[in-house]
Amino acid sequence: MVSKTDNTVIVVDPAEALRRARQGRGYWRRVWERLRGDWGTLSVIGIILLILLAAAFAPFVATHDPMQGSILGRLKGFGYNGHILGTDETGRDLFSRIVFGARLSLITGVLPVLFALVIGGFLGVVAGYFRGFPNSVIMRGVDVLYAFPSILLAIAITGMLGSGLTNTILALTITFIPPLVRISETVTSQVRSLDFVEAARSSGARPLTIIRFHILNNMLGPVLVYTTSLISISIILAAGLSFLGLGVTPPDAEWGLMLNNLRSAIWVNPVIAALPGVMIFITSMCFNLMSDGLRQAMDVRL
Amino acid sequence: MVTTTITDAVPGMTAVEQQPLLVVRDLRKHFAVKGGFLGRTQAVVQAVDNVTFDVMKGETLGIVGESGCGKSTTARVIMHLIEPDAGEVIFDGQAVGHSDGIGYRELYRNVQMVFQDSYSSLNPRLPIALSVAFGPMVHGMLRGAALERAASVLGQVGLDSANFANRYSHELSGGQRQRVNIARALALEPKLILLDEAVSSLDKSIEAQVLNLLFDLKREFDLTYIFISHDLNVVRYISDRVLVMYLGKVAEIGSVEAVYTNPQHPYTQALLSSMPSMDPRRRTEQAPLTGDPPNPINPPSGCRFRTRCPFAEDICAGTPPRLTSRPEHGISQQVACHMHDPSSGHSRAMATEAARP
Amino acid sequence: MSQDSILSVDNLSVRFRTHEGIVHAVNGVSFDLAQGEVLGILGESGSGKSVTLRAIIGLLPREYASIGGRVRFGGREIQHLSNEELNAIRGARIAMIFQEPMVAFDPVFTVGDQIAETIVRHDGASWRDAMRRARDLLELVQIPSAKRRLAAYPHEMSGGMQQRAMIALALSCNPQLLLADEPTTALDVTVQIQIILLLRELQRELGMSVIFVTHDVGVATEISDRLAVMYAGRFVETGPAVDVIEQPRHPYTDGLLSSTVLSARQGHRLNAIPGAPPDLMALPDACSFAPRCRYAEEQCLSGVPALSPITRDHATRCLRVGEGRLEL
Ligand SMILES: Nc1ncnc2c1ncn2[C@@H]1O[C@H](COP(=O)(O)OP(=O)(O)OP(=O)(O)O)[C@@H](O)[C@H]1O
Numbered sequence: 001m002v003s004k005t006d007n008t009v010i011v012v013d014p015a016e017a018l019r020r021a022r023q024g025r026g027y028w029r030r031v032w033e034r035l036r037g038d039w040g041t042l043s044v045i046g047i048i049l050l051i052l053l054a055a056a057f058a059p060f061v062a063t064h065d066p067m068q069g070s071i072l073g074r075l076k077g078f079g080y081n082g083h084i085l086g087t088d089e090t091g092r093d094l095f096s097r098i099v100f101g102a103r104l105s106l107i108t109g110v111l112p113v114l115f116a117l118v119i120g121g122f123l124g125v126v127a128g129y130f131r132g133f134p135n136s137v138i139m140r141g142v143d144v145l146y147a148f149p150s151i152l153l154a155i156a157i158t159g160m161l162g163s164g165l166t167n168t169i170l171a172l173t174i175t176f177i178p179p180l181v182r183i184s185e186t187v188t189s190q191v192r193s194l195d196f197v198e199a200a201r202s203s204g205a206r207p208l209t210i211i212r213f214h215i216l217n218n219m220l221g222p223v224l225v226y227t228t229s230l231i232s233i234s235i236i237l238a239a240g241l242s243f244l245g246l247g248v249t250p251p252d253a254e255w256g257l258m259l260n261n262l263r264s265a266i267w268v269n270p271v272i273a274a275l276p277g278v279m280i281f282i283t284s285m286c287f288n289l290m291s292d293g294l295r296q297a298m299d300v301r302l
Numbered sequence: 303m304v305t306t307t308i309t310d311a312v313p314g315m316t317a318v319e320q321q322p323l324l325v326v327r328d329l330r331k332h333f334a335v336k337g338g339f340l341g342r343t344q345a346v347v348q349a350v351d352n353v354t355f356d357v358m359k360g361e362t363l364g365i366v367g368e369s370g371c372g373k374s375t376t377a378r379v380i381m382h383l384i385e386p387d388a389g390e391v392i393f394d395g396q397a398v399g400h401s402d403g404i405g406y407r408e409l410y411r412n413v414q415m416v417f418q419d420s421y422s423s424l425n426p427r428l429p430i431a432l433s434v435a436f437g438p439m440v441h442g443m444l445r446g447a448a449l450e451r452a453a454s455v456l457g458q459v460g461l462d463s464a465n466f467a468n469r470y471s472h473e474l475s476g477g478q479r480q481r482v483n484i485a486r487a488l489a490l491e492p493k494l495i496l497l498d499e500a501v502s503s504l505d506k507s508i509e510a511q512v513l514n515l516l517f518d519l520k521r522e523f524d525l526t527y528i529f530i531s532h533d534l535n536v537v538r539y540i541s542d543r544v545l546v547m548y549l550g551k552v553a554e555i556g557s558v559e560a561v562y563t564n565p566q567h568p569y570t571q572a573l574l575s576s577m578p579s580m581d582p583r584r585r586t587e588q589a590p591l592t593g594d595p596p597n598p599i600n601p602p603s604g605c606r607f608r609t610r611c612p613f614a615e616d617i618c619a620g621t622p623p624r625l626t627s628r629p630e631h632g633i634s635q636q637v638a639c640h641m642h643d644p645s646s647g648h649s650r651a652m653a654t655e656a657a658r659p
Numbered sequence: 660m661s662q663d664s665i666l667s668v669d670n671l672s673v674r675f676r677t678h679e680g681i682v683h684a685v686n687g688v689s690f691d692l693a694q695g696e697v698l699g700i701l702g703e704s705g706s707g708k709s710v711t712l713r714a715i716i717g718l719l720p721r722e723y724a725s726i727g728g729r730v731r732f733g734g735r736e737i738q739h740l741s742n743e744e745l746n747a748i749r750g751a752r753i754a755m756i757f758q759e760p761m762v763a764f765d766p767v768f769t770v771g772d773q774i775a776e777t778i779v780r781h782d783g784a785s786w787r788d789a790m791r792r793a794r795d796l797l798e799l800v801q802i803p804s805a806k807r808r809l810a811a812y813p814h815e816m817s818g819g820m821q822q823r824a825m826i827a828l829a830l831s832c833n834p835q836l837l838l839a840d841e842p843t844t845a846l847d848v849t850v851q852i853q854i855i856l857l858l859r860e861l862q863r864e865l866g867m868s869v870i871f872v873t874h875d876v877g878v879a880t881e882i883s884d885r886l887a888v889m890y891a892g893r894f895v896e897t898g899p900a901v902d903v904i905e906q907p908r909h910p911y912t913d914g915l916l917s918s919t920v921l922s923a924r925q926g927h928r929l930n931a932i933p934g935a936p937p938d939l940m941a942l943p944d945a946c947s948f949a950p951r952c953r954y955a956e957e958q959c960l961s962g963v964p965a966l967s968p969i970t971r972d973h974a975t976r977c978l979r980v981g982e983g984r985l986e987l
Pocket residue numbers: 333334347348349367368369370371372373374375376532598
């Protein structure tokens with residue numbers, strides 16, 4: 001019964017292995033290492049950064065005054081008289097309007113989600129950590145809001161408050177609070193039931209300390225992934241509100257509003273008419289893809 | 303007022319000397335099983351039911367019993383991680399959570415716990431030095447000093463901090479992780495450590511290392527242990543006294559010597575003879591018990607072991623047995639069995655009573 | 660190789676390709692299993708016990724597991740069988756039981772249906788006969804009120820009962836070889852001993868061969884005729900259970916036995932083996948126990964020692980013991 005063994009071995013450098021172990025590779029470091037190898041997600045993040053930069057430096061990027069119209073040059077195609085992307089229904093430069101429109105579109109896409117993250121995350125952590133009475137109060141409240149589809153909720157709130165930028169942001173914030181409370185509550189109560197939280201409790205730590213040291217850093221990953229996926233929804237919802245005339249008011253440039261104004265041009269110059277829609281699509285798609293990429297890198301299972 | 307009444311109730315100790323470090327009196331925890339429409343309470347799990355015991359300074363009390371018998375719940379109630387329904391926990395003569403006793407923070411400075419799952423009991427997002435330093439920081443130590451303390455405790459459990467302090471839990475082996483958990487408990491310099499299945503998930507060769515570590519630490523720091531395990535061999539090795547639990551109740555308690563060589567409760571006897579034989583020439587031929595432990599939801603009336611007990615009689619279904627000690631065992635061994643209570647009316651109790659000179 | 664062996668494994672090796680590197684899970688396992696013999700494989704977590712069993716029954720994922728060596732069962736090589744042929748052998752002639760009984764059962768069907776279904780599929784019996792056989796099987800594995808239990812769903816049974824039902828399922832087609840992967844590890848001691856005794860009795864009555872994997876020396880002692888001690892994917896010692904337990908001939912076996920709390924005296928430190936098992940991604944070309952071995956010498960690092968016989972059927976993979984230079 002004597003057997004010959006085969007002796008293929010892998011060589012690792014023990015000194016290198018030891019050095020890496022000593023440093024300790026924390027969670028965020030490993031997330032970064034995984035992200036670094038993911039070209040798809042990196043390029044999506046690159047596109048988002050480009051759009052953000054363009055919006056931030058809109059006056060420098062834009063080639064024309066976005067408000068300056070022209071009776072003669074209405075709804076012209078690409079490259080007409082120095083207008084890279086043509087002109088809109090009042091002859092304003094479309095490229096410049098899209099660049100400036102990115103400002104409002106991103107603000108209405110990102111800000112409500114950020115506000116909702118702070119408020120919803122706080123409520124979710126409270127509900128998830130303390131359970132019992134605070135939990136039932138918060139979660140029942142959330143359930144009431146959940147009864148309405150988000151688009152209806154947003155329409156109803158802006159309908160009540162009236163249109164305008166602030167009201168749009170407010171309406172969307174309220175719309176996004178329930179899902180963020182839900183996810184934070186779920187993740188928090190999952191983390192809370194792990195033994196290390198019990199261990200922290202049995203060192204006599206107060207709830208706030210435990211939340212700061214042990215809960216937040218464990219719930220951040222999943223909640224962030226979910227939050228980025230909400231941004232794309234928020235961009236679309238905000239555009240939808242403007243499109244319906246409930247959001248940003250003319251003559252401000254905003255992609256949803258532009259889409260609405262160009263609607264009548266669909267038979268004259270369909271390519272031009274669709275441009276704001278294409279921007280909405282690309283941007284929200286990028287946020288969505290980024291969310292998927294982060295989910296993988298952060299190893300989040302929802 | 304508490305301390306005076308308990309000394310005579312301590313099994314395994316000659317009555318006078320020390321006062322117990324921890325006294326657990328009539329501890330009870332029932333869980334409601336919710337379900338159905340509107341989450342009404344459907345049934346009650348009597349996880350811990352009137353459990354009473356003492357732990358003396360410097361000893362190791364082993365708690366054994368089958369899965370679901372309430373060992374972990376007992377530990378968690380002692381730590382006040384869950385609130386007991388009834389009963390008292392008295393640490394060093396002071397009732398916990400009473401106005402004239404000690405508060406929880408004070409309790410936690412003196413009593414620490416090591417959990418079974420070495421992985422989930424470490425925060426994956428913190429380097430282990432910070433996990434260990436957390437306790438001292440909570441008790442007012444500055445971060446720098448706490449990290450220094452962490453480094454020295456890590457050294458005491460055999461992990462040199464230069465190599466390990468900055469690692470994360472996933473970068474450690476199971477044995478190393480459990481060492482970190484022990485270090486975390488030690489960092490507050492407690493007097494009593496509750497070890498809930500602290501070595502159960504480890505391999506035998508690693509288990510031996512960790513048991514040695516516990517052995518050394520106990521001697522060095524004058525620690526007292528409550529060692530919970532379902533492994534009877536390990537409990538025998540490490541404990542001075544042992545408590546046998548069955549379905550939330552104490553079946554028997556006494557010195558390891560007495561309980562292992564002269565078990566009195568039929569359950570203890572069955573448990574001990576269920577241990578696999580280590581002698582290939584003398585294997586077990588007959589299973590001492592048939593069937594599985596009954597469901598802790600709606601446990602049997604009277605004595606909970608009666609459904610599997612070969613000696614069960616009517617009396618066993620009627621009244622739950624009291625934990626009593628028999629004179630010939632001194633106070634070193636107490637049993638909750640009608641057969642050992644001369645006044646119970648169990649036929650065997652009479653028989654043994656009569657046989658005694 | 661003996662004539663009456665029903666299973667013969669020759670230089671079996673298994674490695675897994677993973678993101679981090681290649682895991683050398685099994686590295687040259689060879690043994691013969693006689694008809695009616697119980698082989699216990701004793702080893703710590705990660706030593707390759709489960710992988711060995713899975714390789715024997717052809718259950719490893721072919722996409723990322725590469726298997727070397729030969730496994731012959733009933734004169735046929737397992738590797739060369741098609742999936743259909745493998746399926747015919749699995750369940751009918753080789754059966755496997757697991758630590759977690761729920762993996763063997765589908766939660767949406769009753770226990771009786773699942774056992775009967777297996778019988779119909781492999782034996783072509785009628786449903787009525789199959790149901791009757793299923794009841795007999797449940798009685799055989801000592802499930803009380805077997806008839807009623809036929810209609811129970813797996814989750815309605817306690818852990819010990821599920822384990823018995825899984826054994827019944829495994830026995831449903833009279834297998835010649837039963838592979839048991841720690842079937843008692845999750846059970847309480849009082850139930851564990853019942854299951855061990857049941858398996859022993861069934862094995863004797865049915866004349867099955869059994870490979871029983873465990874990390875518990877006591878359990879291995881209770882069930883095995885022959886013992887193989889596994890470390891880092893290799894058998895480091897094989898022999899009759901009595902010999903291995905009473906006279907271990909490998910420093911690892913010796914350390915394992917003397918570090919168990921049984922051999923220790925209360926109030927004394929245990930005789931623990933220092934260190935930890937090797938990284939299976941970077942196995943040295945040497946005795947894999949050498950870094951933890953107190954008898955190790957220069958020579959131990961010069962190559963993987965062979966499993967060499969000491970007596971007729973007791974073998975060790977230790978150079979020094981093999982050459983008679985070390986008495987444990
Ligand atoms: N939070 C809870 N809610 C409801 N039931 C619970 C809860 N915690 C424990 N139980 C029940 O209480 C009983 C005792 O559980 P406990 O965890 O104390 O057992 P144990 O002796 O530690 O078992 P093990 O050896 O499996 O760890 C079990 O039946 C369990 O299902």
